[in-house]
Amino acid sequence: MPIVEGMQWYAARDFASFATPGHRRGSGTHPDLIDLFGAKAWSLDIPVSGGATDVHFIEDVVEQAEALGADAWGADHCHYLVNGSSAGNLAFFLAHLNPGDRVIISRDIHKSLMTALIHTGVQPIYVAPQLHAELDFGIGIDPAQVERAIAANPDARLIALVSPSYSGVSSDLEAIAEVAHRHGVPVYVDEAWGPHFHFHPGLPVSAMAAGIDGAVTSTHKALAAFTQSAVLNVQGSMINNPRLKTTVGMSQTTSPAAYILASIDAVRSQMVLHGREMLERTLEMARAARERIRTIPGITIVDGETLGVARYDPTKFVIDVATMGITGFEAEHALRNRFHINPEASDLVSIVCFFTVGDSQATIDRLVSALETMARENRGKPPIQTTLRSSGSIVRPGIQVMTPRDAFFARSLPLPLAEAAGKVSADLVIPYPPGIPVIAPGDVIEQHKLDYLAAGVAHGFYISGAVDPELRTIQVVAD
Numbered sequence: 001m002p003i004v005e006g007m008q009w010y011a012a013r014d015f016a017s018f019a020t021p022g023h024r025r026g027s028g029t030h031p032d033l034i035d036l037f038g039a040k041a042w043s044l045d046i047p048v049s050g051g052a053t054d055v056h057f058i059e060d061v062v063e064q065a066e067a068l069g070a071d072a073w074g075a076d077h078c079h080y081l082v083n084g085s086s087a088g089n090l091a092f093f094l095a096h097l098n099p100g101d102r103v104i105i106s107r108d109i110h111k112s113l114m115t116a117l118i119h120t121g122v123q124p125i126y127v128a129p130q131l132h133a134e135l136d137f138g139i140g141i142d143p144a145q146v147e148r149a150i151a152a153n154p155d156a157r158l159i160a161l162v163s164p165s166y167s168g169v170s171s172d173l174e175a176i177a178e179v180a181h182r183h184g185v186p187v188y189v190d191e192a193w194g195p196h197f198h199f200h201p202g203l204p205v206s207a208m209a210a211g212i213d214g215a216v217t218s219t220h221k222a223l224a225a226f227t228q229s230a231v232l233n234v235q236g237s238m239i240n241n242p243r244l245k246t247t248v249g250m251s252q253t254t255s256p257a258a259y260i261l262a263s264i265d266a267v268r269s270q271m272v273l274h275g276r277e278m279l280e281r282t283l284e285m286a287r288a289a290r291e292r293i294r295t296i297p298g299i300t301i302v303d304g305e306t307l308g309v310a311r312y313d314p315t316k317f318v319i320d321v322a323t324m325g326i327t328g329f330e331a332e333h334a335l336r337n338r339f340h341i342n343p344e345a346s347d348l349v350s351i352v353c354f355f356t357v358g359d360s361q362a363t364i365d366r367l368v369s370a371l372e373t374m375a376r377e378n379r380g381k382p383p384i385q386t387t388l389r390s391s392g393s394i395v396r397p398g399i400q401v402m403t404p405r406d407a408f409f410a411r412s413l414p415l416p417l418a419e420a421a422g423k424v425s426a427d428l429v430i431p432y433p434p435g436i437p438v439i440a441p442g443d444v445i446e447q448h449k450l451d452y453l454a455a456g457v458a459h460g461f462y463i464s465g466a467v468d469p470e471l472r473t474i475q476v477v478a479d
Contacts, residue, residue: 002061002068003265006052007258011044019050020255044259052258065265072268073198073217074208075233077241081216082260083252085192086112088216088232092188093120094247095240096214097157099405104149104185106141106161107397111435111465113160113190114404114428118441121405125153126397129165132307136349136392137318139309140171143179150183159187164194164204166345166391166434167302167352168316169309173210186213186238192230194313196222196357199275202283204311213239222315222356223271225263278357286315286355289364293317296368296375298324298383302350317353319371325381329460331374339370345433347390348459352433390431390438394452399444407441407477414473417454421447423476428465431456435464445474 015025023029026042034042046052053061062080069078081087089112097103099121105113107126117124127145129138141161150156159180163171173189180187189207191197195217198206207215214234219225232248234241270278293301300320304312321331328346335341335351345352353367388394401424402410412426422444429439431453438449453461453471463469 001262001265001269002064003048003052003258003262006059006061007044007046007262010046010051017046017050020047021045046258048256048258048261052262062261065261065268069231069264069268070233072272073231073233074206074235076235077233077244079232079234079245079248080261080264081230081232081248081252082228082256083230084112084220084228085190085216085218085230086110086115087248087252088230089113089190090116090119091232091244091247091251092214092216092234093117093122094250095244096186096188097122101157102153102155103158103160104146104153104156105159108138108162108165108391108395108436109160110162110166110190110192111428111430111432111437113162114430114437114440117404118408119405121403122157123403124400125149125156126400127161128396131393131396135302135307136389137167137302137307138165138169138391138395139307140165140169140311141176143172143175146176146179150180150185154183156185159185160190161187162190162192163207164191164197164311164313164316166193166436167318167389168193168313168354169304169307170194170197170204170311170313172311173205173207173212177211177213181211186236188213189215191215192218193221193316195219195231196271196275196279196315197313199271200279200283202314203279204313208233208235211236214244219264219267222354223267224356224358225267226260229260229264229267231264282355282357282359283314285359285361285364286317289355289368290314290317292368293319293371296371298375298378299371313354315355317355318350319353320350321374322349322384322386324375324378325383326374326378327384327459333460334374335367335370339366339373341367341370345390347431347461348384348386348456349389388452390456391434391436394438394449395436397443398446398449400442401444402442402477404441411478412475413478414468415476416473417450417471420445420474420476421450425474426477427467427475429453429463429471429474430465431461432464437465439474445476450474 093116302318332346343351
């Protein structure tokens with residue numbers, strides 16, 4: 001673990017620092033923060049340059065760690081990120097694409113991929129994930145959709161998609177890679193929710209194992225690394241890695257926190273040495289919890305079995321609660337404020353939880369017990385009549401008349417939602433989580449999407465990206 005060892009070397013010596021950070025290993029830190037985090041945490045907030053390694057990177061511990069990362073995730077090159085998968089998405093697009101290029105891209109993309117479209121000025125060709133009609137649930141991109149999109153856009157420079165989805169569904173990446181490569185087009189995958197896939201055969205195939213050219217994955221999401229940590233993996237001859245290394249540097253801070261990088265270094269070692277056994281334990285706990293939750297009246301788990309799909313992350317739990325007469329927002333509020341349990345997300349229909357190597361039987365028992373209590377207390381309530389999810393049909397593409405970049409930078413004005421249908425959006429309107437744009441710049445605004453957003457805000461949606469986060473108005477391109 002080169003970065004960890006570099007930090008250990010620094011910590012073992014009584015350095016008098018005249019470099020960043022200014023708190024001087026905690027000496028100048030507010031006492032309340034010392035009490036909150038502990039003195040040792042502050043003493044280990046050191047820089048990479050001049051801390052974990054020398055100022056001029058003669059002994060480049062990051063480069064050494066990234067080489068080990070490439071080996072761990074099965075890539076040719078691995079880039080460690082401290083600005084999350086968001087930085088990797090932007091870096092890859094900047095490295096591979098030019099303004100005006102066509103990109104075939106799934107419409108269930110994360111906010112960060114949409115902002116990469118704006119930054120680079122490319123022309124998205126949106127592809128809608130297949131839907132489970134009854135449950136309004138995305139079930140991935142079909143390889144035949146990619147084949148048709150390439151036939152209609154033979155000049156496309158890239159295929160980009162999210163896999164696994166926020167809800168845990170993986171697309172058939174091996175088949176998609178085969179289709180794209182047959183036409184000489186590389187494939188990029190936002191694999192933010194799948195950093196663990198490569199380390200256990202009971203999980204969907206990882207992007208690198210599937211032959212994908214580039215993929216970003218968030219080590220902080222499903223593995224035991226610090227928040228903001230991620231890795232960007234690439235392989236094959238269609239990606240210019242030296243240029244990518246430059247754009248990675250452009251896309252994140254020039255003052256990276258050594259402790260974030262060290263956490264990637266350590267979790268890489270942990271997964272290589274012990275990942276299979278740790279994940280086996282996690283998967284077994286998830287299997288048992290799933291069976292227990294399935295027996296709770298009024299609650300439905302949506303998973304691979306429910307959806308009829310083979311590629312599903314069994315550590316992801318989409319728990320429908322609308323059938324017991326409450327919204328996902330109400331369930332989240334009760335879990336957080338009454339039971340002190342923190343779910344990942346909620347919408348009108350469901351809550352989302354996921355299990356990791358950091359969970360224990362005790363934490364899982366608390367979740368199951370809380371759900372049992374809520375179901376008992378809400379017995380007899382009429383079910384809520386909605387199936388609209390934040391990642392279902394509501395994010396299907398409509399009519400796009402401008403590129404996201406052109407619309408974002410166009411002269412715009414705010415309109416009340418009641419007057420916005422039929423106008424061209426200059427706004428990013430994103431329920432968060434899951435962070436998938438319902439309305440994107442360049443879209444013709446549709447009434448059913450406005451109705452959904454208004455209902456969501458009334459129930460407590462947090463809206464990210466929009467100029468007016470309370471959605472009293474929406475920015476539209478001025479005529």
